[in-house]
Amino acid sequence: MASKFPPFLASGVRAPLVLPFAPAVGQVFGAQSLVFYDTADEFIKICGADPALILGLSQGGAAGKTLTPTGKIGVHVLDPDDVIGLSSPTTPAETHVTDAFGILLDAGTGFWQADPTDAGNARIHCVGVDIPNGIFFVKFMAANLQLDAIAS
Numbered sequence: 001m002a003s004k005f006p007p008f009l010a011s012g013v014r015a016p017l018v019l020p021f022a023p024a025v026g027q028v029f030g031a032q033s034l035v036f037y038d039t040a041d042e043f044i045k046i047c048g049a050d051p052a053l054i055l056g057l058s059q060g061g062a063a064g065k066t067l068t069p070t071g072k073i074g075v076h077v078l079d080p081d082d083v084i085g086l087s088s089p090t091t092p093a094e095t096h097v098t099d100a101f102g103i104l105l106d107a108g109t110g111f112w113q114a115d116p117t118d119a120g121n122a123r124i125h126c127v128g129v130d131i132p133n134g135i136f137f138v139k140f141m142a143a144n145l146q147l148d149a150i151a152s
Helices: 062-068
Strands: 007-012 017-020 036-038 044-046 056-058 072-076 083-086 102-105 113-114 124-130 136-139
Touching: 062 072, 083 113, 083 124
Parallel strands: none
Antiparallel strands: 007 083, 017 072, 036 044, 036 056, 056 072, 083 136, 102 113, 102 124, 124 136
């Protein structure tokens, strides 16, 4: 079944690394959005289509910066070993396991989703599926993770 829910950490080798970052002025995104760190202005911003750089999952919305004295929100910095659960407009199937494919942003919900129809812009590897609940379990490709120290 197709599904819509925010991304979530399903498992990881290490404890999640959550670091504070300041969202850029005018950014609008919710919790669990994929964000990148813009080194030109030193703010985080929501990823665009087929993102080349991914820092991690925001732990709060951009508006949450007004709730902290530093104006920063937590970001779960993604590691290549983190397994993330993603929804998708496509029903998961066992045949998706081991495939690499793209991600997309659902315009209606603002949730990032697995896109098994987009093999040309692969950002994730599927490591498992939960067919009844519409969940793709994925790992993000190290080459697209900003704070991954290993060139893949």
